[in-house]
Every structure is written in structure tokens, then in C-alpha cells.
Amino acid sequence: MTTANPSLEKLAEWLRAQRRAAGLTHRELAGRSAHAFSDTTFSRATTGTRIPRLPVVEAYARACGASVKHARSLWRAARYAEHRQRDPRAGVPRxxxxxxxxxxxxxxxxxxxxxxxxxxxxxxxxxxxxxxxxxxxxxxxxxxxxxxxxxxxxxxxxxxxxxxxxxxxxxxxxxxxxxRCEVLRAAERLNRTLRASAHDHPGPHGHARPAEAPRRPARAPRPYPPVALAMPLFQPTAPALARSR
Structure with missing residues (x-):
């Protein structure tokens, strides 16, 4: 069966070849895998219509007595080819x-x-x-x-x-x-220190925000001294004293 993913077809063909070489049916493969996967799942893995899950591919190869490592590499190639179809710009990690x-x-x-x-x-x-x-x-x-x-x-x-x-x-x-992350973190710490220093110690044209002085509690009105209370409110002048005589 021809698919849009040649790597997937290569995987499916390899799985089919391993089963033929082992001379086993899909039901027998399922039995060899301790029925971790059904014979239907194994059969579907070889159709080439969609990429099977990696545990299925590994169990299939193991049941056939084939190389699990090679099966895994074919599966990875099929998955990566599928990803490249969705994102042609995907590159190789360097x-x-x-x-x-x-x-x-x-x-x-x-x-x-x-x-x-x-x-x-x-x-x-x-x-x-x-x-x-x-x-x-x-x-x-x-x-x-x-x-x-x-x-x-x-x-x-x-x-x-x-x-x-x-x-x-x-x-x-x-x-x-x-x-590089450490350098950037050190630079950020230095910038924070410099900003804090500039705020506390401004240059000749800058003015640091003065600390707000604590407010003094309101004071009660100052009472008059006792002497002032004893003095008369009106002091007669000298001519007034003469006339009264």
C-alpha cells in the first residue's frame, strides 16, 4: 500500500516481513506478547495507514524475535517524516x-x-x-x-x-x-543595585525623596499661668486714678 509517508510504508513492510519470517499469525503474536495487545492491534500496525504506537511496534518486533532497536528506529523515522510534512522548516538539532x-x-x-x-x-x-x-x-x-x-x-x-x-x-x-543565564541574572542583579543606589544617593541635579517626618501629636492649648489669672482684665491709667480721687 502506497502512503504519503514513505517511512511509514517502510515500517509497515518491515513488520510484515518479520511476521512472515517468523511464520506466525497475528493471534500467535498476541499470545507471545502475553496479550498485552490484541491480534487486531497487531494487524492494524502493518497496514501502513497510520503510525502505530511505539509500545505496539516494540512488542510486535519482540514477538517475532526481531530487533527491537531497529523497529524503534523505523518508528522514529516515520514519526519524524510525518512531522516534517506538517512543518517543512523543521531542522536537525545542532x-x-x-x-x-x-x-x-x-x-x-x-x-x-x-x-x-x-x-x-x-x-x-x-x-x-x-x-x-x-x-x-x-x-x-x-x-x-x-x-x-x-x-x-x-x-x-x-x-x-x-x-x-x-x-x-x-x-x-x-x-x-x-x-549565559548566569551572566544575565548577574547583570539584572547589578542593575537593580544601581537603581536602588541612584534613588538613595541622587546626583547634583537630582533630589532624593525625603523621608516623611513623623507627625507630632496634637498638643492641648497652653493654659494661662496662675499669675495672669489673678491680674485684673483692665488696668486704670494714672489720669483716671487722679480723677477718681
């Missing part, structure tokens, strides 16, 4: 061109799609189910919201079947991105 956080995330996004873009909970399971690669962390990274730490990066590479010879390139790419 860790040697990574120098900052955004470039690292972009390269890991490309690696994710090149590795088949498996569900994130499946990635977490394959990483070991010990919190090495939480699916929520992968989701945030792929959305460009956060950066994997170094151990999470290694788990990500392992799940994506990146060969050990390429790990050093990815480690160096991560270090360059991390150092």
Missing part, C-alpha cells in the same frame, strides 16, 4: 550551535520531534519512573518556559536514543546556555 537558553530549548524541541515525539508520560516512564524526567518538566521545556537541569538533560537524551558519543556535545551546549 548542539554545537547552542549558546543560550532559547537556542538550547529550540534544539531539544527538534530532537524531541526527530525522536518521534512520543507522549510525555511515556517519556517519564522510559526514563525510569523515579522522577528523573517528570512529564510536566518536559512539557514546560517544550513550551519554552523552563530549562532542563543537567541530569534531566541526560535522561532526555537517553529516552530519545541519542548515542553516547553525542552526549558530550549536548553537555557542552547545556553549559554554554547555563553560563
Amino acid at each position: 548542539p554545537d550551535r547552542v549558546y543560550d537558553r532559547d537556542a538550547l530549548i529550540h534544539a531539544l524541541q527538534q530532537l524531541y520531534y526527530k525522536a518521534g515525539a512520543m507522549p510525555m508520560d511515556e517519556m517519564e516512564h522510559r526514563a525510569g519512573d523515579h522522577g528523573e524526567l517528570p512529564h510536566s518538566t518536559v512539557r514546560r521545556m517544550l513550551a519554552g518556559k523552563s530549562m532542563l537541569d543537567l541530569q534531566q538533560l541526560f535522561a532526555f537524551l537517553r529516552v530519545c536514543d541519542v548515542t553516547g558519543g553525542e552526549w558530550e556535545q549536548w553537555r557542552l551546549a547545556w553549559l554554554r546556555a547555563w553560563r
Whole structure:
């Protein structure tokens, strides 16, 4: 059957060839897989109409006694070809061109799609189910919201079947991105310090905002002294005293 995805047809043909070589029916394959998948699921995986899930492909190859690693590589190629059909601009990840956080995330996004873009909970399971690669962390990274730490990066590479010879390139790419983040954080801290210093110690033409003086409590009216109260309100002048005599 001819499909729009030649890599998918190659996967389907390989699965059919492995079953013929093993001389087994799909029902027998299902029995060999301890009925983890039905014979209908196995049969549908070989039609080439849609890409089967990776666990189905691996179980099919294992039941046929074929190479699971090769089956996985064919599945990844089919998934990546499908992604390239949706996004022709999708490129091959280049860790040697990574120098900052955004470039690292972009390269890991490309690696994710090149590795088949498996569900994130499946990635977490394959990483070991010990919190090495939480699916929520992968989701945030792929959305460009956060950066994997170094151990999470290694788990990500392992799940994506990146060969050990390429790990050093990815480690160096991560270090360059991390150092760039540290430089930017240090610059931001310095800017905040300078802004605070300029506010507290203005230049010759600037005026710092004076601290508001505490208000004094309202004071009661000052009472008249006792002497003033004893004095008469009207003091007669000297001529007035003479006339009164």
C-alpha cells in the first residue's frame, strides 16, 4: 500500500516481513506478547495507514524475535517524516550551535520531534519512573518556559536514543546556555543595585525623596499661668486714678 509517508510504508513492510519470517499469525503474536495487545492491534500496525504506537511496534518486533532497536528506529523515522510534512522548516538539532537558553530549548524541541515525539508520560516512564524526567518538566521545556537541569538533560537524551558519543556535545551546549543565564541574572542583579543606589544617593541635579517626618501629636492649648489669672482684665491709667480721687 502506497502512503504519503514513505517511512511509514517502510515500517509497515518491515513488520510484515518479520511476521512472515517468523511464520506466525497475528493471534500467535498476541499470545507471545502475553496479550498485552490484541491480534487486531497487531494487524492494524502493518497496514501502513497510520503510525502505530511505539509500545505496539516494540512488542510486535519482540514477538517475532526481531530487533527491537531497529523497529524503534523505523518508528522514529516515520514519526519524524510525518512531522516534517506538517512543518517543512523543521531542522536537525545542532548542539554545537547552542549558546543560550532559547537556542538550547529550540534544539531539544527538534530532537524531541526527530525522536518521534512520543507522549510525555511515556517519556517519564522510559526514563525510569523515579522522577528523573517528570512529564510536566518536559512539557514546560517544550513550551519554552523552563530549562532542563543537567541530569534531566541526560535522561532526555537517553529516552530519545541519542548515542553516547553525542552526549558530550549536548553537555557542552547545556553549559554554554547555563553560563549565559548566569551572566544575565548577574547583570539584572547589578542593575537593580544601581537603581536602588541612584534613588538613595541622587546626583547634583537630582533630589532624593525625603523621608516623611513623623507627625507630632496634637498638643492641648497652653493654659494661662496662675499669675495672669489673678491680674485684673483692665488696668486704670494714672489720669483716671487722679480723677477718681
